[in-house]
Amino acid sequence: MNIIPGGVCAAKGFKANGIHCGIRKNRTKRDISMIVSDKKAVAAGVYTTNLVKGAPNIVTKKNISDGYATAVICNSGNANTCNANGIEIAEKMCKLTGDALGIPANDVVVASTGVIGQPLCLDPIEAGMNELVAGLSYDGGKAAAEGIMTTDTVMKEVAVSFTIGGKECKIGGIGKGSGMIHPNMATMLVFITSDVAISPEMLQKALSCDIKTTFNMVSVDGDTSTNDMVVVLANGMAENTEINSEGEDFNTFCKALNTVNTYLCRMIAGDGEGATKMLECKVSGADSDAIAKTVAKSVICSSLTKAAMFGADANWGRVLCAIGYSGADVDITKIDVSFRSKAGEIIVCKNGAGVEFSEEKAKEILLERDIEILVSLGDGNFSATAWGCDLTYDYVKINGDYRT
Amino acid sequence: MNIIPGGVCAAKGFKANGIHCGIRKNRTKRDISMIVSDKKAVAAGVYTTNLVKGAPNIVTKKNISDGYATAVICNSGNANTCNANGIEIAEKMCKLTGDALGIPANDVVVASTGVIGQPLCLDPIEAGMNELVAGLSYDGGKAAAEGIMTTDTVMKEVAVSFTIGGKECKIGGIGKGSGMIHPNMATMLVFITSDVAISPEMLQKALSCDIKTTFNMVSVDGDTSTNDMVVVLANGMAENTEINSEGEDFNTFCKALNTVNTYLCRMIAGDGEGATKMLECKVSGADSDAIAKTVAKSVICSSLTKAAMFGADANWGRVLCAIGYSGADVDITKIDVSFRSKAGEIIVCKNGAGVEFSEEKAKEILLERDIEILVSLGDGNFSATAWGCDLTYDYVKINGDYRT
Numbered sequence: 001m002n003i004i005p006g007g008v009c010a011a012k013g014f015k016a017n018g019i020h021c022g023i024r025k026n027r028t029k030r031d032i033s034m035i036v037s038d039k040k041a042v043a044a045g046v047y048t049t050n051l052v053k054g055a056p057n058i059v060t061k062k063n064i065s066d067g068y069a070t071a072v073i074c075n076s077g078n079a080n081t082c083n084a085n086g087i088e089i090a091e092k093m094c095k096l097t098g099d100a101l102g103i104p105a106n107d108v109v110v111a112s113t114g115v116i117g118q119p120l121c122l123d124p125i126e127a128g129m130n131e132l133v134a135g136l137s138y139d140g141g142k143a144a145a146e147g148i149m150t151t152d153t154v155m156k157e158v159a160v161s162f163t164i165g166g167k168e169c170k171i172g173g174i175g176k177g178s179g180m181i182h183p184n185m186a187t188m189l190v191f192i193t194s195d196v197a198i199s200p201e202m203l204q205k206a207l208s209c210d211i212k213t214t215f216n217m218v219s220v221d222g223d224t225s226t227n228d229m230v231v232v233l234a235n236g237m238a239e240n241t242e243i244n245s246e247g248e249d250f251n252t253f254c255k256a257l258n259t260v261n262t263y264l265c266r267m268i269a270g271d272g273e274g275a276t277k278m279l280e281c282k283v284s285g286a287d288s289d290a291i292a293k294t295v296a297k298s299v300i301c302s303s304l305t306k307a308a309m310f311g312a313d314a315n316w317g318r319v320l321c322a323i324g325y326s327g328a329d330v331d332i333t334k335i336d337v338s339f340r341s342k343a344g345e346i347i348v349c350k351n352g353a354g355v356e357f358s359e360e361k362a363k364e365i366l367l368e369r370d371i372e373i374l375v376s377l378g379d380g381n382f383s384a385t386a387w388g389c390d391l392t393y394d395y396v397k398i399n400g401d402y403r404t
Numbered sequence: 405m406n407i408i409p410g411g412v413c414a415a416k417g418f419k420a421n422g423i424h425c426g427i428r429k430n431r432t433k434r435d436i437s438m439i440v441s442d443k444k445a446v447a448a449g450v451y452t453t454n455l456v457k458g459a460p461n462i463v464t465k466k467n468i469s470d471g472y473a474t475a476v477i478c479n480s481g482n483a484n485t486c487n488a489n490g491i492e493i494a495e496k497m498c499k500l501t502g503d504a505l506g507i508p509a510n511d512v513v514v515a516s517t518g519v520i521g522q523p524l525c526l527d528p529i530e531a532g533m534n535e536l537v538a539g540l541s542y543d544g545g546k547a548a549a550e551g552i553m554t555t556d557t558v559m560k561e562v563a564v565s566f567t568i569g570g571k572e573c574k575i576g577g578i579g580k581g582s583g584m585i586h587p588n589m590a591t592m593l594v595f596i597t598s599d600v601a602i603s604p605e606m607l608q609k610a611l612s613c614d615i616k617t618t619f620n621m622v623s624v625d626g627d628t629s630t631n632d633m634v635v636v637l638a639n640g641m642a643e644n645t646e647i648n649s650e651g652e653d654f655n656t657f658c659k660a661l662n663t664v665n666t667y668l669c670r671m672i673a674g675d676g677e678g679a680t681k682m683l684e685c686k687v688s689g690a691d692s693d694a695i696a697k698t699v700a701k702s703v704i705c706s707s708l709t710k711a712a713m714f715g716a717d718a719n720w721g722r723v724l725c726a727i728g729y730s731g732a733d734v735d736i737t738k739i740d741v742s743f744r745s746k747a748g749e750i751i752v753c754k755n756g757a758g759v760e761f762s763e764e765k766a767k768e769i770l771l772e773r774d775i776e777i778l779v780s781l782g783d784g785n786f787s788a789t790a791w792g793c794d795l796t797y798d799y800v801k802i803n804g805d806y807r808t
Contacts, residue, residue: 317520
């Protein structure tokens with residue numbers, strides 16, 4: 001498997017574009033994106049578990065319930081959530097897109113991201129539709145990735161190539177997500193495209209399984225968004241024999257999907273609102289998969305641990321504290337904790353108690369941007385990884401006046 | 405019932421003191437406190453639910469398992485948690501205290517608060533014991549309240565007087581808690597003294613019941629501490645007929661205890677690390693007590709809501725979002741949300757969707773220090789209140805380099 005350029009346009013037969021249409025006031029920010037497959041594609045999706053669901057999520061879920069979709073339309077700057085006319089607006093976005101592309105409205109995946117509870121006016125979208133469609137191209141992945149950004153500071157895209165039955169296949173994806181990110185579920189907007197031929201059932205199965213170890217293991221701030229959505233389109237243009245059951249081809253596809261999703265997870269965590277560091281908590285030696293996941297997520301979500309990491313302070317007591325209140329049944333006296341980064345690795349806690357360590361070395365390790373927090377539970381053979389970021393002044397700044 | 409001065413020394417027969425003995429480097433900060441009852445007192449306690457338990461918690465629980473205690477010793481600056489010799493050190497603190505006061509070591513309540521995982525050296529405590537005991541006085545409540553402070557910016561004490569069977573009774577308390585505060589349980593250090601005559605069983609019952617609506621409903625940062633403890637001593641010197649069953653006297657006592665605890669909760673929330681505002685989420689119209697509590701706590705814990713309040717931004721979508729992911733089974737389309745403070749009240753969301761409101765008025769309301777977030781679920785007759793604070797730059801600053 002190789003990492004390749006192209007993002008959502010890496011796979012055969014996918015065009016994309018992103019422009020500024022006027023939903024956002026800042027004219028230099030793209031605020032609407034489109035992705036279109038040359039052929040109707042198999043579609044699968046996973047959505048937020050928040051009871052408050054963005055209107056676009058409801059419409060998208062309905063539209064791809066038949067297992068197929070052709071295009072994605074997504075705006076930033078307004079979440080179209082908690083508005084009395086939300087469903088109507090989301091459906092009109094599909095209709096506008098469908099009319100412009102000459103496809104049925106119910107073959108469109110619609111998504112919105114931004115502030116909650118402010119009516120979304122369709123005028124800019126309607127006015128910009130011609131430009132958006134006219135600009136669709138096979139190398140428009142970056143523009144599309146930019147159009148879905150909110151407080152993101154970096155564009156998030158990745159693609160991989162691999163072979164199935166001798167055919168070259170590709171999966172590419174773009175993601176956005178910076179705040180209001182927390183398991184479970186999906187925790188952000190992610191659109192994945194592939195040219196693999198796969199049945200709707202197997203595509204949904206691959207996605208639903210994969211997010212358990214990827215997007216469900218990311219937390220920026222503990223707030224599960226109302227508009228989370230991960231949607232995959234697979235148009236079959238790689239011409240492999242259709243994957244319609246488990247087996248080698250399905251496993252190859254799942255592995256490639258996992259590579260794309262893990263990459264996006266790390267990017268999203270590292271670009272958490274205000275983040276200066278990407279935190280990766282790797283738990284090993286757990287008695288069950290559930291315990292490993294619970295512990296890893298609890299550490300990543302601890303405000304105190306996150307603030308300590310911002311300060312490059314090896315305050316491991318906060319890691320142990322977060323494990324202790326996670327709800328997982330663990331034996332504290334068997335737990336070891338280490339910090340690791342490019343600058344080295346240092347053990348700070350053994351069997352649940354502190355060990356002497358060089359504060360200087362620890363500081364050097366924690367001053368790096370990518371930090372691993374290694375937790376060994378000494379209790380079994382299960383492991384899990386969760387991703388997050390540090391808690392910084394800028395998180396507070398960004399969220400203290402998000403609407404203004 | 406009247407609010408009176410005196411804190412933990414308001415009730416008859418309680419002396420207290422707090423001094424700097426040298427656990428903390430800053431010589432202007434008191435770092436050890438003692439509270440002593442003239443007579444052996446009935447004792448009850450509740451403790452952290454964190455699996456990582458401070459050594460003092462374990463020793464205190466054992467010491468008051470017979471239902472009685474005479475004194476409290478508590479240091480700040482070091483939590484004596486996650487240390488190999490923690491239990492031994494906590495027991496020695498009780499022994500030192502007992503010897504100095506001429507009481508058995510197992511009549512001593514011991515507590516520690518501060519950094520986790522650094523061995524606690526007894527030398528300063530041993531050296532300061534004579535001064536601490538010599539300075540005990542019937543108006544030493546404030547000194548004791550100061551000696552248990554860590555990152556607290558204000559001393560927290562309160563007392564009330566009331567009558568039971570014609571006898572004047574008092575309950576007073578001190579608390580500390582600023583960071584690492586989250587349900588469940590106890591979530592901080594609180595010591596309560598009373599001169600009421602009450603049996604050990606009824607005292608424990610009163611405390612265990614009361615914390616469900618008080619200390620378990622406070623969150624500063626979602627991190628449940630390892631050293632949380634609320635201990636009540638009641639020495640019977642008010643000479644009321646001993647309360648040993650439910651009834652009018654017990655209810656009167658519970659009401660007074662609730663007043664003291666609620667007052668301390670509000671003080672602790674309002675003095676959360678870095679806080680500029682005290683947030684009070686009042687949920688009404690819930691279908692059950694559990695739903696009301698879950699919703700109130702979820703709103704109070706939402707980082708995004710907390711950051712919005714810091715910015716005096718009426719971003720009610722975040723409140724609704726936090727209700728949606730709380731796990732409580734509610735009907736979003738029935739929810740109303742209002743903000744209230746001394747400056748007025750404004751409704752911002754009706755039936756789960758935004759209503760037009762004056763941003764100017766909302767700003768004026770949210771610029772106050774004490775903010776109420778009112779949530780009506782329209783689903784039943786249960787209600788609950790939770791307390792928290794805003795998320796600020798200073799929270800990050802305080803916790804970015806707590807140890808240095």
